[in-house]
Amino acid sequence: MSKDVLVVGGGAIGMLSTLLLARSGAAIHLLEEHSLGKESSWAGGGIVSPLYPWRYGAAVTALAHWSQDFYPGFGKLLLAATGIDPEVHASGLYWLDLDDEAQALAWAAREGRVLRAVDILEVHQRVPVLGPGFERAIHMPGVANVRNPRLVKALRAALLAMPNVTLREHCPVTGFIQEGGLICGVTTAAGEIRAQRVVLAAGAWSGELLATLGLKLPVEPVKGQMILFKCAEDFLPSMVLAKGRYAIPRRDGHVLVGSTLEHAGFDKTPTEQALASLRASAIELLPALADAEVVGHWAGLRPGSPEDIPFIGALPGYEGLWLNCGHYRNGLVLAPASCQLLADLMAGREPIIDPTPYSPAGRLG
Structure with a gap:
């Protein structure tokens, strides 16, 4: 069996890459070791912003800004196409007692993003359940969060409706087919699957797969645990973040x-x-959560990478192999821009942003 493109990895990055590549009419085969969208894409919080956007370099910022502007319309398109609402919810975000508040405000002024210092009394008025003891706050009103389990469910439904897309779950990829320096498919427990091009979008597992080619991709798993409370619908009107912990x-x-x-x-x-x-962090932020039921507790594995800059583009010396991985904590945030950039590069179109910082060239061991 042969396809135009094989995509390895069925998280948000792999599914959205498949969706955008399939729109060009290419025949796409998407392979996932477990169930689509059930790893870090499902496990994360879904904040459509890096947690501290001013602490990142220009490469992450460029992807984040493009994606943030894209998400509201994208959510509506998925709802219309699938009947599943990803719930892109622009609740805004308060950062509390930051050590680098001045740098944050300077970054916002430089980047043209709406971010302002607010009196802590105003925060308590707008978020009455906020705990005591906080002294300073900055607020970005436009920050959204997406309900990531619903997002990946909607992406899966959209792909199932595309006649040129084949989804194969519970199909672990064990290696690549390499012939004369050309990557022309992958090996699986079910046999070989060949394609003109292969996209590796396997998140924290991407390094393990590239190691089968003798390559060292500096992407490693970083575990993150979350808890979920059940509260009244109007309990928390905005996202809040303090001391590295957030409530959404x-x-x-x-x-x-x-x-x-x-x-x-x-x-x-x-x-x-x-x-x-x-x-303990939850109760410090929102004391009323002391009486709320914890209805979920889980862990996921983020694909950590140097300087948090993902690898997007062709892999030199391995013609036919493309990467879209290494997004660390920002996979959902950066997915739209990352996948559109990949699709542009693979189609030979003018890319949405300068692809140079994300190129795998010279970045692998």
């Missing part, structure tokens, strides 16, 4: 609190220690 309101009243940063290999086991730490 969903439209139905669920409040998501995260997250940990752990270097524990590929272990995704939730721990009691993390549960206690996250719950």
Whole structure:
């Protein structure tokens, strides 16, 4: 069997890459080791912004800005096409007691983003459930969050409706087919699958797969644990972030609190220690959560990469192999721009942004 393009990895990056590539009419085969969208894309918080956008370089900022502007319309398109609402919810975000508040405000002025310092009394008026003891705040009103489990469900439904897309779940890829320096497919437990081009979008597992070619991709798993509370629908009107922990309101009243940063290999086991730490942070931020039920606790693996800059583009010396991986904590944030950039490069179109910072050339070991 042969396809125009094989996409390895069925998270948000892999599914959206497939969607955009398929729109050109190419025959796409998407392979996922487990179930589509059930790894870090499902496990994350879904804030449509880097947690501290001013702390990133220009490469991440360019992808983030393009994606943030794209998400509201994209959510509506997915809802219209699939009947599944990803719930792109522009709740805004308050950062509390930042050490680098001045740098944040300077960054916003330079980048033309709406961000302002607000009196802490105003924050308590707008977020009455906020805990005491905070002294300073900055606010970005336009920041949205997307309900990521619904986003990946909508993407899967959209792909199932495309006649030129084949989805294969529970199909682990074990290596690449290489002939004369050309990558022309992959090997799986079910046999070989050939294609003119292969896109590697396997998140934290991307390095493991490239190692089968003797390449060292500096992408490693970074574990993050989250907890979910059930509250009244109007409990939390805005996202809040302090001391590295955040609370995210969903439209139905669920409040998501995260997250940990752990270097524990590929272990995704939730721990009691993390549960206690996250719950303590939640109660410090929003004391009323002390009486709320924890209805979920899980862990996911982020694909950590140097300077958090993803690898997007062709891999030199391995014709036919393309990368779209290494987004660390920002996979959902950067997915639209990353996948559009990849699609532009693969189609030979003028790219949406300068692709140079993301090129795999010279960045692998």
